[in-house]
Amino acid sequence: MEVTLLLCDHAEAVDGKLYVMGGGWNVLFAPGQPISLSVAAVIAVPWDRTNQSHELSLDLLTDDGATVEIEGQAVSVTGEFELGRPPGTKPGSSLNAPFVWTFNGLVLPEGGYEWKLRIAGEPVASRAFTVMHPPGFTPD
Numbered sequence: 001m002e003v004t005l006l007l008c009d010h011a012e013a014v015d016g017k018l019y020v021m022g023g024g025w026n027v028l029f030a031p032g033q034p035i036s037l038s039v040a041a042v043i044a045v046p047w048d049r050t051n052q053s054h055e056l057s058l059d060l061l062t063d064d065g066a067t068v069e070i071e072g073q074a075v076s077v078t079g080e081f082e083l084g085r086p087p088g089t090k091p092g093s094s095l096n097a098p099f100v101w102t103f104n105g106l107v108l109p110e111g112g113y114e115w116k117l118r119i120a121g122e123p124v125a126s127r128a129f130t131v132m133h134p135p136g137f138t139p140d
Contacts (some may be wrong), residue, residue: 001046001054002094003117003125011038013098018042024133025129029134031110038102039115041125045083055080056119063112063128069105077101092140 009022016070018040028035039058060068060075068075083097108131 005127006040008038011040011100026129035103037105041099043097
């Protein structure tokens with residue numbers, strides 16, 4: 001499956017479309033501060049994989065591949081999806097499935113991170129980002 005991941009300030013998936021605000025960033029200037037962010041995805045499901053259940057997981061990892069945990073809980077989402085073929089869809093067409101996962105109050109220390117999306121346990125997409133102090137920052 002072909003997947004596009006986008007980091008956003010806020011996003012929604014409504015009626016098969018993504019609505020994105022503040023999307024496309026890869027740097028956060030808020031180490032140690034609570035933030036809210038959304039991870040938006042469009043999964044292009046091939047014709048022969050529609051009408052089947054698919055397991056997916058989205059995990060937040062450090063830049064060295066370790067799972068990010070907050071208060072002992074992994075920052076991770078799991079679920080299943082199934083995309084049906086609408087009547088009249090041309091055989092062989094792929095169909096898009098939009099998804100959004102929102103994380104509120106996430107506090108991350110300075111460093112590098114990566115969101116990794118897996119379908120049926122196989123990595124299909126990732127998006128790296130950095131949390132750092134803003135330019136010109138001087139500690140008190």
